[in-house]
Amino acid sequence: MNLKENYKRQLETFLLAIDLLRQLFRQASKGPHRKMEIVSAIEGIGIGSLPIISIATGFTGLVMTSEIAWHMDFALSNVSMIPGFTGQFVLRELGIAVPAMLIVSKVGASMTAELASMKITEQLDAFKLLKIDVVSYHIFPRWVACILSTVCLTLISITITLLIAMFTAVTKYHFNSQEYLNTLAQFITSMDLICAITKASIFGMIIPPISCAFGLLCKGGAQGVGQATTDAVVTATLAVITLDFILTAIFSALL
Numbered sequence: 013m014n015l016k017e018n019y020k021r022q023l024e025t026f027l028l029a030i031d032l033l034r035q036l037f038r039q040a041s042k043g044p045h046r047k048m049e050i051v052s053a054i055e056g057i058g059i060g061s062l063p064i065i066s067i068a069t070g071f072t073g074l075v076m077t078s079e080i081a082w083h084m085d086f087a088l089s090n091v092s093m094i095p096g097f098t099g100q101f102v103l104r105e106l107g108i109a110v111p112a113m114l115i116v117s118k119v120g121a122s123m124t125a126e127l128a129s130m131k132i133t134e135q136l137d138a139f140k141l142l143k144i145d146v147v148s149y150h151i152f153p154r155w156v157a158c159i160l161s162t163v164c165l166t167l168i169s170i171t172i173t174l175l176i177a178m179f180t181a182v183t184k185y186h187f188n189s190q191e192y193l194n195t196l197a198q199f200i201t202s203m204d205l206i207c208a209i210t211k212a213s214i215f216g217m218i219i220p221p222i223s224c225a226f227g228l229l230c231k232g233g234a235q236g237v238g239q240a241t242t243d244a245v246v247t248a249t250l251a252v253i254t255l256d257f258i259l260t261a262i263f264s265a266l267l
Contacts (some may be wrong), residue, residue, distance in 0.1 A: 021229070025247075029225040035147045036155050036221065049153035057119050057154065058161030062168070064118065065111050069169040072110055073176030076101065081185055091185050095192045096199035098177045103204040104263070107170035109256060112215040115162055116248045120223040123154060124244035127227025128237040136228070146228075155220040162216030163209055170208060207263045214259065215252050222248045 039045075077098055081091045127150070130136050139146050174196070181187040226244035230236045 025222075025225045025229055025243075028229060029221040032147060032151065032221040032225055033218070036152055039148055039152050040156070044148065045156075046148075046153050049149075050156045053153045053157030054161055057115075057157045058164055061111075061115060061118055061161065061165060065114050065165050065169055066172055068114060069107065069110055069173045070176050072106060073098075073102075073173035074180050076106065076173070077177040077180040078184070081181075092195075094181050094185065094187070095178075095195040098181075099174065099196045099200045100204065102170055102173045102177070103200055103208050104260065105256075107173050108166050108208050108211045108215070109252070111162065111165045111169045112212070112219075112252050112256075113249060115158070115165070115216070116219055116252060117245055119158060119161075120219045120248045121241050121245050123220055123223040124227040124230075124241045125237055127224055128230035128240045131228060131230045132233055132237065151220060151224050155217070158220050159213055159216035162219075163212045166208060166212035203263075203266070207259075210263075211256065211259050214255060218251055218255065219248050222251060 077094060080097050080101075081094055084091050084093060084097075127136075127146075136146060139149070178187075178189060178192050178196075181192055182189055223244045226240045226247070230240040232239070
């Protein structure tokens with residue numbers, strides 16, 4: 013594939029992702045809402061992603077606290093501000109970005125591979141013959157489930173990260189747990205939590221359309237499925253990073 017064809021394919025995928033998002037919002041407002049399918053998708057997306065996100069964020073809290081403490085001790089010879097720096101960093105960035113990236117690599121890749129396989133095996137053509145709308149039947153439940161699951165997993169991630177961070181500070185740096193919580197409460201506000209939920213909702217909202225767009229436009233057999241999955245993960249990751257930067261700038265101006 014030459015450079016011109018690659019740019020054309022990327023533009024086509026981007027436009028399809030925008031159109032999918034439009035269709036998903038329209039179905040969310042008008043129905044059908046397919047509640048049973050949404051519940052089933054939440055089980056696969058949310059509960060299925062919980063173990064890996066819990067493990068990853070737990071180690072993140074451990075490493076982050078140790079790193080922040082080392083730099084504060086080296087620069088200031090004082091580690092008393094660990095709770096404040098940790099709390100703000102987790103609530104504004106780390107506790108949101110880590111789950112989003114893991115969802116892209118696990119859930120987004122799965123969505124792309126599934127639709128791409130359906131495309132090359134002509135199952136999507138069978139859907140058209142049966143007059144079944146693939147967006148309504150297949151994508152919409154996963155989209156709603158991804159939004160809800162991303163928000164819940166982000167809140168769980170933040171909780172686990174802060175608990176591990178507190179445990180590390182208490183056992184390694186001789187903090188008192190009540191002292192840690194009191195200092196933490198002075199640095200984080202309800203606006204930080206609103207920022208986290210808003211970011212998580214938007215990330216969960218954009219991952220399925222991007223992933224499904226690559227799947228729907230897959231070509232070239234088994235090799236095409238692999239390429240579509242790789243491109244979807246890379247593109248969704250870049251989209252999350254870009255939106256994270258934009259949303260952080262907006263919330264920083266508001267806070």
